[in-house]
Amino acid sequence: MIKGINHFNLRSDEETMHILKDFYINIVGLALGERPAFESKGFWLSADDKDVLHLSTTKNNEVKDHHVNSTFDHLAFSANNMAFYKKMLTDNNIAYSYREVPEIGTKQLFFKDPVGNGIELIFI
Numbered sequence: 001m002i003k004g005i006n007h008f009n010l011r012s013d014e015e016t017m018h019i020l021k022d023f024y025i026n027i028v029g030l031a032l033g034e035r036p037a038f039e040s041k042g043f044w045l046s047a048d049d050k051d052v053l054h055l056s057t058t059k060n061n062e063v064k065d066h067h068v069n070s071t072f073d074h075l076a077f078s079a080n081n082m083a084f085y086k087k088m089l090t091d092n093n094i095a096y097s098y099r100e101v102p103e104i105g106t107k108q109l110f111f112k113d114p115v116g117n118g119i120e121l122i123f124i
Contacts (some may be wrong), residue, residue, distance in 0.1 A: 008075055009046075009054040012115065014041060017055050019114050021045070024053055027088060028077065028119060047077065074110065074118025082123045085109055 024030045030053060033046035042056030053075075070089060081083065087093050089096045091109055096111040107123045 004056055007052050007054050009056060010115075010117065011056050011058045014057050016115060017042065020055055023114050024055075027092060027094065028121075029079070051075075072117065075122050076120035076122055079121040079123055082107060082109065082121075085121055 010017075012020065020034070020075060024045050025032060030045035030047055033044040033049075033051050035044040035051075035054075038056075040056045040059070042054060044051040045053040045055065080120075086096070086109070089109070094111050096109050099107070099108045099110070102109065105124060110120045111119055113119055
């Protein structure tokens with residue numbers, strides 16, 4: 001029986017992996033966590049002391065077809081201090097959109113990471 005989401009993994013070449021690490025730490029607000037000594041290079045990024053995003057290098061320089069009709073759209077994080085994030089995104093020239101969903105009591109910011117993955121920040 002599924003209990004919840006444990007973590008999400010993004011694979012890329014090493015240079016892109018470092019760009020993503022910096023983005024998810026400096027813009028999204030995740031923290032660099034401890035990672036076991038796997039053969040591949042990578043980082044584990046944490047929220048509230050729980051690893052939620054793993055970044056790792058592609059296996060054998062694997063390249064995937066990016067021209068598909070349907071694929072991953074976004075990863076949502078619970079967050080607080082919307083004003084901080086709006087300023088952070090604006091100061092870093094990162095386009096974002098805002099949506100309010102009164103039926104469930106949330107406010108949301110949507111934006112993209114450096115490689116185009118969608119990010120949603122949910123404020124309750």
